[in-house]
Amino acid sequence: MIDAYYRNGKLSIAKIWALNENKPIKEFDDSTFDSLFKDDNFIKNNYKKPLKRFLGSANVSDEIGDKEILKNLKRYFEISSKTTKILENLNGKSKGVCSYCGAISEVVTNKAFIFPFERKINSIVGDSNRLVFCKKCAFTFYSAMASLYKKKLGDQNMLFFFDSYDVDALEKATENMRHLQDPNRYMEIKNFDHPRYTMFYPYETMLVVIFQFIKNNLNYYKAESKHLGSLNLYMTYGRDQLYGYMQIDGSTLQKLSDFFIKIIKAGRESENISGPNPDDRVFFLFFENLLVGKGKPSERAMLREKFSYSLLKGKIDFITLNEILMEKTKNGEKLPLYYSEFIYNYLEAFNLDKDIFQQINGLGYKLGLQMKGTNLDNYIWEIFRARGVEQFLNSLVELQSRLGLEVDLRPINDYENWKEAKAILLNGMLNALYGRRKENEQRN
Numbered sequence: 001m002i003d004a005y006y007r008n009g010k011l012s013i014a015k016i017w018a019l020n021e022n023k024p025i026k027e028f029d030d031s032t033f034d035s036l037f038k039d040d041n042f043i044k045n046n047y048k049k050p051l052k053r054f055l056g057s058a059n060v061s062d063e064i065g066d067k068e069i070l071k072n073l074k075r076y077f078e079i080s081s082k083t084t085k086i087l088e089n090l091n092g093k094s095k096g097v098c099s100y101c102g103a104i105s106e107v108v109t110n111k112a113f114i115f116p117f118e119r120k121i122n123s124i125v126g127d128s129n130r131l132v133f134c135k136k137c138a139f140t141f142y143s144a145m146a147s148l149y150k151k152k153l154g155d156q157n158m159l160f161f162f163d164s165y166d167v168d169a170l171e172k173a174t175e176n177m178r179h180l181q182d183p184n185r186y187m188e189i190k191n192f193d194h195p196r197y198t199m200f201y202p203y204e205t206m207l208v209v210i211f212q213f214i215k216n217n218l219n220y221y222k223a224e225s226k227h228l229g230s231l232n233l234y235m236t237y238g239r240d241q242l243y244g245y246m247q248i249d250g251s252t253l254q255k256l257s258d259f260f261i262k263i264i265k266a267g268r269e270s271e272n273i274s275g276p277n278p279d280d281r282v283f284f285l286f287f288e289n290l291l292v293g294k295g296k297p298s299e300r301a302m303l304r305e306k307f308s309y310s311l312l313k314g315k316i317d318f319i320t321l322n323e324i325l326m327e328k329t330k331n332g333e334k335l336p337l338y339y340s341e342f343i344y345n346y347l348e349a350f351n352l353d354k355d356i357f358q359q360i361n362g363l364g365y366k367l368g369l370q371m372k373g374t375n376l377d378n379y380i381w382e383i384f385r386a387r388g389v390e391q392f393l394n395s396l397v398e399l400q401s402r403l404g405l406e407v408d409l410r411p412i413n414d415y416e417n418w419k420e421a422k423a424i425l426l427n428g429m430l431n432a433l434y435g436r437r438k439e440n441e442q443r444n
């Protein structure tokens, strides 16, 4: 992660240099890089530029003092009240060995606005062994804030950035992400203009951010999905020192992009129902309906956060999804729309077994349709509560005989995890019994 952040800093410096010298960025090489730090002028003349990117030009005028800037930086970084100057903390004062490049020179102790992740990732450094940097490394890490993204979620901060060995891909991603930043809110990631986009936790937020990112650059990433393949996305979140961390690699980003492209297409092709615009339709009518219960909004989103985590990891947590649907059924809340489109397209994009999902889901749906209008719907709860695979299959066999049906149970027996098979089956039943799609079909 430290190398990844450094690469961002180097790119940010290359951009500053290219603009100052009016030269193409490709001419920026390592000797140019070194030459910038022969004296202190480059740092002195340019140190507000990364700040302008991070906090927005409106918040970092040329006249503004460090005190005001630090006040704003403290919204996102842990900075001690003893720190009152920025420039002084970028120029080494005492001799030491740079923790990053190993140079013996004048070094500075790391500050959160230089490398913000020192304390957040335990493996990097212990309390007794703080990071120190030479002038060049300190300013390079510091400059990476130009492509560091942030969002406040309650009392937590979420920070993330991209990395790639492919400078073009990295620059493009950085540029594309800028459209999601809000200049009126310290360049934080936008709230996406609608209450249904309100997020409470880091993983669900990350999922929405990636969705918006792909949606805004749909044609580009359709044609250049290989650019995503070379990227890595690093995110941290939390408050004080309790920081969580996730890395999303390029192949996952590429598959997520495929998935989002598919459901945007499905939204455009689906029947015209009121609600969000066609591009948002499948994602949000599914996603917003994963909120459960009548508690505080943040409590209602807890299971959705758990489910979002699995999606970012390249998996579908069917068991959590089933928990959400069961709970919503119990509360008489509306079930998510576009269930099958969402799940099927995800499985397809991630090369997961979509056929067996379809078989079990279809089986559940078929049973659910037959249960409609009978008093057998309490079987849903009996199946849900089944403690072991035998109890589960017994309830299922009992149900089918009460319905007078012959059902092929092989897909369930073939599925490697019976609890997951049970979850998929139950979701199919619930969608047939209580889903709104069915109502639409009957109306037509």
Ligand SMILES: [Zn+2]
Pocket (backbone or CB within 6 Å): 098, 099, 100, 101, 102, 103, 133, 134, 135, 136, 137, 138
């Ligand atoms: Zn160094």
